[in-house]
Amino acid sequence: MLETMLRQRPELSPEQIRDLIDEKKRKVGAGYLTDQGALFLVAADLGISFDNVPKVQAGLKDIYVGAKDVTVTGRIMNIYPVHTFTKRDSNEQAATRTIVVYDKDARVKVKLWDKQVNLPDEMGLQAGDIIKIIKGYVRSGLDGKPVINLGSYSAIETVRGDDPAIPSIDSLNSTIDTITGPQDSAVITGTISANPRLSEFVNARGEASKSLQMQVSNDAGTRTLRAVIWNVDETRLPKVFKTGAKVRMIGVKVKQGNPQYGNGDFEIHGDEGTILQFSNSQEDVEVMPLRIVSVGEETGRGSFLCLAADRAGRTFVLTVDNSLASSDQLSAGAMIECVPSRIFGNSVVLSKDDSYIRVTDDDASFPKLTKFEKKIKDIQVSQDPCIVEAIVLQVPETADVTTKMGETVPVTSTLLGDDTGEIRLVGWRNQSASVNKLSVGDRVRLAGVTTGAGREGKAELTLRPYSSVTRLS
Known part of the structure; x- marks a missing residue:
């Protein structure tokens, strides 16, 4: 390429071209151009053509913004879903999709447009496949890094067999x-x-x-x-x-x-x-028998929260769609059977589309609610929910607190006591109102509360969205 430039522009010396390459790399920004990439841009500035120069197969590290007719080979790491949007200039609907490919030196995004967005599905592409991208053109991404775009004359081909030069996932x-x-x-x-x-x-x-x-x-x-x-x-x-x-x-x-x-x-x-x-995941959700520990608040999205326990005493937070059951139909201590939509850790989702729930007869093999009941003297810092019966000893106090996320939320607290000691009760956000409704002398049963470290490191009870507060006569 240097020889071609010197033949077409004999007034330039190799040193001058070297200086032009360095200047182009400085202007574009470090890390975005190889010497060869900068040479293409310098040649374009000087009106020099490389049409008759044999093209060299490039690696992903060699691509640069502005390059055309790029042909590279890489292994797929990610295939993004199709994204549709409205063009600002014409108000027309358009579609785009991104594939991330890599080789031993670099990782690059490949952008598919309109009809090409279905290529990954039609070709059955998946992570780990090696593909050849033919006649792409390179534009700058939002982060300034080069992105290979596929035009109407571009193509993708799968490469048969493996290429040991490209690392496996x-x-x-x-x-x-x-x-x-x-x-x-x-x-x-x-x-x-x-x-x-x-x-x-x-x-x-x-x-x-x-x-x-x-x-x-x-x-x-x-x-x-x-x-x-x-x-x-x-x-x-x-x-x-x-x-x-x-x-x-x-x-x-x-x-x-x-x-x-x-x-x-x-x-x-x-x-x-x-x-x-x-690993250790399953697609089929089995019937879950559970005992309700507490019935909490509405989520505001057509569902409400419950706390329930299985036969081993492990607790689960249930999000129940209102079309499957109402919060009035479920009560603390009741036995249910349910088929969830999803189970994430101890979070169980029961949606209207693929779940059911029904109240069943009592099962003596399940722990009674007394398993979760605690006296104040026995309460220690733990995220395990418990049930506490106590008397309200102080008028609730509310304050606005700024969280780590910069959000200002109401927090209400009061003091509870039983025959073994005293402990503070705290309610954040929506639970603040539940604490604020309490009056001195009220005898209450708190179900599904957790214990954290409060003032001076002492344990304090916290209401959760799945907690319930019941006044006792």
Whole structure:
């Protein structure tokens, strides 16, 4: 290529071209251009054509913004779902889809448009497949990094057999112990060490979405990292996965954690393209017999919360659709049978589409509610829910508290007592109102409360959305 440039522009010396290459790399930004990539841009500035120069097969590290007719080979790490949007200039509907590919040197996004978005499904592509991308063109992504786009003359071909020069996904696997710094497009395996949960949020496109949040630990349980998969597709999750299950996350980022929200260790973040592989998971949900411990509040989304226990005394938080049962039909101590839609750790979802619930006769093999009852002197800091009967000793006090997330919420507290001691009761957010309704001298039964460390490190009771407060006569 240098020889071609010198033939077409004999007034230039190799040293001058070298200077032009360095200047182009400085202007574009470090890390985005190889010398060859910069040479293409310099040639374009000088009006020099390489049409008659034999093309060299490039690796992913060699692509650069502005390149055309790019042909590269890579292994698929992630295939994102189709995203539709409205074009600003024409108000027309358009569709796009992203594939992440990698080789031994780099990882690059490949953008499919309109009719091409169905190619991964039509070709049966999946993570680990090696593909050849033919005649793509390169544009800058939102982060400034090069993205290969497929135009009308572009194509994707599958490569038969394996290429030992491109690392397998298994060979990229990291464990919780080996994470020492930020990473992109990482493959990480760990053990789910705390109850996973789904949370609702509004994503950057203004759409209602959900995130899967987990605590993932090493085998010894000595190191735990927070993991969040944003814009998660529930249909791609197993119906059942519990604490202790192994999970492999393919295509995630490792970021430095914020000490304000956790222990300051690294955090794992994924998105809708992240592949989750679970061990010890099952697709078929069996009938669950349970005893109701408490009936809590409405969620505001057509369902209400309950706390229930299985035969071994393990507790589960139930989200019950109002079409399956009402909160009046279920009462503390009642036996039920249910087929859940999903079980995430100790969170059980009963939706109207694929669940049922019915009240059954009492089963003596199940623990009675007395198993959860505690006197105040026996209460210790624990997330295990309990049942407490006590008398309200103080007028409830309410204060506005700013959380770590910057949210201002009401918090109401009061003092309870029984014949063994006294303890503080606290209600946050919606539960604040339940505490505020109490009066001095009320005898109450609290079901499904947990115990945390409060003032001066002393244990205090906390109402949960699944807790119930009953005045006793």
